[in-house]
Amino acid sequence: MVILKNIKETKTDISADYYIEGREPKGFMKMRISDEEIIEHNSAGYGSSHVKYELERLAKLDKLPAEKTVFWF
Numbered sequence: 001m002v003i004l005k006n007i008k009e010t011k012t013d014i015s016a017d018y019y020i021e022g023r024e025p026k027g028f029m030k031m032r033i034s035d036e037e038i039i040e041h042n043s044a045g046y047g048s049s050h051v052k053y054e055l056e057r058l059a060k061l062d063k064l065p066a067e068k069t070v071f072w073f
Contacts (some may be wrong), residue, residue, distance in 0.1 A: 002047045004054060004068040013039065016068075020047045031055045056071045 004016040015030035027044025029039065029051050036056055041048065054070050 001072070002050050002054075002070050004051065004058075004070070007058060007064050007068065009033075009059065009064055009067065014055050016051070018044060018051045019048075021067070023068075029055060030057070033042075033059045034045070040051050049066060 001021055003019045003022050005019070007016040008014070012034070013030055013032050015028065018027045018029065019045060020027070024029040025044050027048065028040065028045060029038060029048065030040035031038050031052065036052075048073055050070050058064055058068065
């Protein structure tokens with residue numbers, strides 16, 4: 001599980017803080033929307049691929065949630 005918080009979007013990019021298993025340390029990822037390339041990443045360990053996938057999905061929404069929890073099996 002990973003929790004995305006402080007989700008922000010500009011015209012060119014989308015970013016979020018993330019917490020693996022809902023705990024510290026905090027990670028951060030920023031992705032360019034046009035080509036889905038990661039332009040900034042401070043890793044919090046495993047799970048970053050799930051963060052990238054969720055940012056790709058969230059970038060297509062009209063209204064961003066304040067927080068998003070992502071589960072995987």
